[in-house]
Amino acid sequence: MSQLIEQTSLYEILIRVREDGSYGAHYQTITRVLRDGERFGSASEGPLVPLVEGDSEAFALFGQYVGSATADTLAANQALQGRVSELEQARDSLAGELQQALDANQVLQARVLQLENQLSTPPEEPSEVEE
Secondary structure (H helix, E strand, C coil), X not given: CCCEEEEEEEEEEEXXXXXXXXXXXXXXXXXXXXXXXXXXXXXXXXXXXXXXXXXXXXXXXXXXXXXXXXXHHHHHHHHHHHHXXXXXXXXXXXXXXXXXXXXXXXXXXXXHHHHHHHHHXXXXXXXXXXX
């Protein structure tokens, strides 16, 4: 026999801020039916409910999701910061390798120039060579 479960969760929070700094807010829930843990049928959006001071249930719901979203965002931020550190270390390592290659290239270019100069200098006449 199939098991049907009705699951209601926060769907939307909307906060509007007016020019004078005051604000208004509402939230909306969504209800889904699960059959044996799988979504069954279409979801049903609840009515818009004003989020007013003193509505402890609404603020508890709001706090739960804001807290969860904040925790998720902080965790993602930490993971990204770790990745940034890894990439910075890789960049620094590659920059060091590049500098070594550039230095070696300069040494080789100087040696090539030295050898070219030796080749372009005419050999001495045998009669001019001291014995």
